[in-house]
Amino acid sequence: MTAAEFVTAIRAITPNESELSMMPEGFAQIYLGELHIGDKKGHRITESNDAVIDLINNYDVSKLTIMIFSFVKSDDLRETDRFIYFGWREAFPLAILKATGEIVEIDWADDERIMSYIATDQQSYLDLLFALQENNLSTLFSETQKWDMEHLVNITGDSKYQPHLMDLLS
Template identity: 70%
Template structure:
């Protein structure tokens, strides 16, 4: 999924406040605020395969939170010899491993140590975030997941990313 496809897809599945009528007061506003994606005034041309970098540079995703994932502002991108840091998974930095293009979770205390592999590339990471958000909304509104664990593992890129996806799925199920 490209950055623009991701933005369009997230906006398309974002419900209005009345969809949350069974939730506690204030829940809808908080949830919907975390799905906010704005347009940046300036547009930077980014290579098509760099979907996450395109998203961070060309859209305001500073409020966007999907499950436990969030993004940096464009001026907060950090590049090292091996990685491009672009966001967070809770307290752990998210990065693109330049050598393979994979999205990885880094150790917060050691920016050279990979904690887990999240997705096979940037486009797949956006696919995974979208699928996770679909699951979240489906669980909130209809009390039923849209996707099963096997589908989410496939979206992430296969068995190499299974541990991370299972951890996300289990954490989500506990929060229901």
């Protein structure tokens, strides 16, 4: 999924406030605030396979939180010899492993140590976030998950990424 496709898809499935009226007071505003994707003026050209970098550079995703995943502001993108740091999985930094293009979770205490492998590439990562948000909405409204583990593993690109998915679906 490209950055533009991701933005369009998330906006399309985001419920409106009235659909969340059965939730406790204040829930809708918090929930919808975490799904906010703002537009930025201008457009930075990025490589077609750099979907996450394109998303951060060309949209305001500083408030976007899908489950436990969030993004940094474009000014806070950080690059080292091995990684491009772009977001968070709770307190753990997320990065693109430059050697392979994989999305990885980094140890917050050792910024060179990979804790887990998240997705095979940036496009798969955005596909995964979208599927997780679909699951989140499905459980919110019907208490059943839309996607199972096998589907999410297929999205991430390989069973290598399954261990980190298990705790997201439990």
